[in-house]
Amino acid sequence: MTSASTTAVKKTAKKSRRLDAQMIPTIAAVVIFILMLVMGQALFGTYTRLGFFSSLFIDHAYLIILAVAMTLPVLTGGINLSVGAIVAITAVVGVKMTMAGIPAPIAMIVMILIGMAFGLLAGVLIEEFNMQPFIATLATMFLARGIASIISTDSLVLPEDNNFDWVSAEIKIIDNPKISNDLSFNMGVVIAVLVVIFGYILLHKTRTGRTIYAIGGSRSSAELMGLPVKRTQYLIYFISTTLAAVASIVYTANIGSAKNTVGTGWELDAVAAVVIGGTIVTGGFGYVLGSVVGALVRSIIDPLTSDFGVPAEWTTIVVGLMILVFVVLQRVVSAVGKKE
């Protein structure tokens, strides 16, 4: 009896240690996020204000959505390079339609439909024409960006009292008398939270989610196990690209304008968030919640560097260094994991 319980204890100990090893990059992201907050607070004193958090989430809700959108393909070892360009084309189309007097809800639906269409196209290219996701979504990226530029190269501004307002209108929870210290959110944040919940349920509570992890582990194994690999691949790029359109709605509503160049390089910001959040780029390991933390880390770099008086151009280098650190961290973790 005693020996049995000892082995049981041993087993649990082993299990939790392994779990830790897999989650180290994600935990590290959380730790780094907190460290950045502490550092910001110590030096500038504004980083624990409610207002700071409110604007962090409101301003970066779109990035959280994009991070979720990117997590799905990256988990399978793929990538969706088109998300930034999808933001551009849907934003341009959406704002143009609203300017033409078309009601915002219809414009939004059209934006979503465009995302869906591009997602489907990527799926067809990848599965029917056997293209690498990198190449397929590079093609759809150029296509989407190109169409956006054909439609307009002007800065398009949403007309007054458009119905995009309901997404961006701030809702105050704590109306603080002190300046810029209200706790508030908007529908964009709510949408982002819903997207995160959706991503979590999809990945951890459905067979489709398990298939995504299985493809990331080994696509040929997944196929031989009789899992619906092809259908799942279609679904991944469909959902991912559609979420990019959702991100576009949230961002456009916040900014109130659109341009064909919006979202340039955002696919890489999303990849950065995903990688920082602990998802392994070759697929198979990672968490949606990690990507959310990754997006927050990515978001906080901007105010930090500007408070430090570092020129904005340097942000890129900071992001680059962080990715480097995280990838190295992942290597170390997987090397340790292999030794066990």
Add this chain to the structure above:
Amino acid sequence: MTQNEPIVVMKGITIEFPGVKALDGVDLRLYPGEVHALMGENGAGKSTMIKALTGVYKIDAGSITVEGKPQTFNGTGDAQNAGIATVYQEVNLCTNLSIGENVMLGHEVRGPLGINWKKTHQEARKYLDQMGLGHLDPHAPLNSISIAMQQLVAIARAMVIDAKVLILDEPTSSLDANEVQDLFAIMRKVRDSGVAILFVSHFLDQIYEITDRLTILRNGQFIKEVMTKDTPRNELISMMIGKSAEELSQIGAKKERRAIGADEKPIVSVKGLGRKGSIQPTDLDIYAGEVVGFAGLLGSGRTELGRLLYGADKPETGTYKLNGNQVSINDPHTALKHRIAYSTENRRDEGIIGDLTVRENILIALQAIRGMFKPIPKKEADEIVDKYMKELNVRPADPNKLIKNLSGGNQQKVLIARWLATHPELLILDEPTRGIDIGAKAEIQQAVLDLAEQGMGVVFISSELEEVVRLSDNIEVLKDRRKIAELENDATVSQETIVDTIASNNAGKEA
């Protein structure tokens, strides 16, 4: 043993690939509660037949009936739905997921809130228990258990889909003796529950131990279906290779070590050669014209020692003398320059370059030694390729065929040709006969003896003690990453000697 109806009847199966008829009217019947082996040399059509039954390939002619119902498979999913489960040679599970997740993948227990993980893991445990794998923690990652265990987990997975037919495609090729017995125990359990098992293995001992019925294929043709117990081995072998048993030359009845002359110097003499975590410091002399066998279990360090001699792993300790001169062999390129060649045990990943032709595969090492800017003249290249393809009897005899389309045995011959083209003094062959058919095996064994005869030093690493004993002059016995004995092969040395040596040595345990 069974008079009942077969579960699966495959009749007149024909599959054509561009230019080749891989299968030509082959029949196969699988009975419930029986283990059935598909026998034949590589290239006989065994894997094609299996792929027809698992829905990977579409059949061009013939019929497949499962439990009396005609079936057309358009993919692995269809075959699984018909109750046909497969465990492949390379474990086809996902190492990034847990054991339980792998068992249940695609069959997770779902509740109103999506997958119910608690119940899913309970289910997984139930199936693992059924297979006698109750000691495995379903939450543990798959890569925390050995390949052998993973294979057993793959069988547990087959039970989840309630398979009526279980196909095991060379499941034993990477297992050691104990693991094979574990596998057989589970196979018997599954068989006794009324499942039909289709088993493929190159090990005749295993075939005779576990199977009830055999179907023999040769060159894509159906030869015969027989009961295992009524078929003597030599009859089986001659059916497989289409030659009478007498024609099968028994290679080197049993070798005995020739006397080493007092003035003979070893080609290679190492002292204390070792590397942490790979092999403890080892002394070893290899003479010209000698076959030195490395014997030991999987993980004993036999491959590691071979790799160290070749510099594939960098030695950390010891001295290395080549023909009396001190050298340091720290990488394969240096080794090749010193005319030492190593043929890997991992033929597919470290050996062949699948998308290059046979010719390119043969020439690549020689080219590497000479340097990329000194192309081998076409005439010389032709001669080399032609010579070794003939000597080693590479089939098909077309140097421009992509090597990935050759059978395992012929790929192995090409690899040996590659190293011979570099004119090595010492040739290290790591598992050159693993997973290849009997005919090619005999040819490779003969080649090893011929090379030594011509004065080459050969290191022969194999998990099959029988061939080590038969071919070697000198046998190095390894255990737990340490050389534990050196046996001069003579009439008193047999497989049992080696097994006893390994079994009686416990010194390595504490080290």
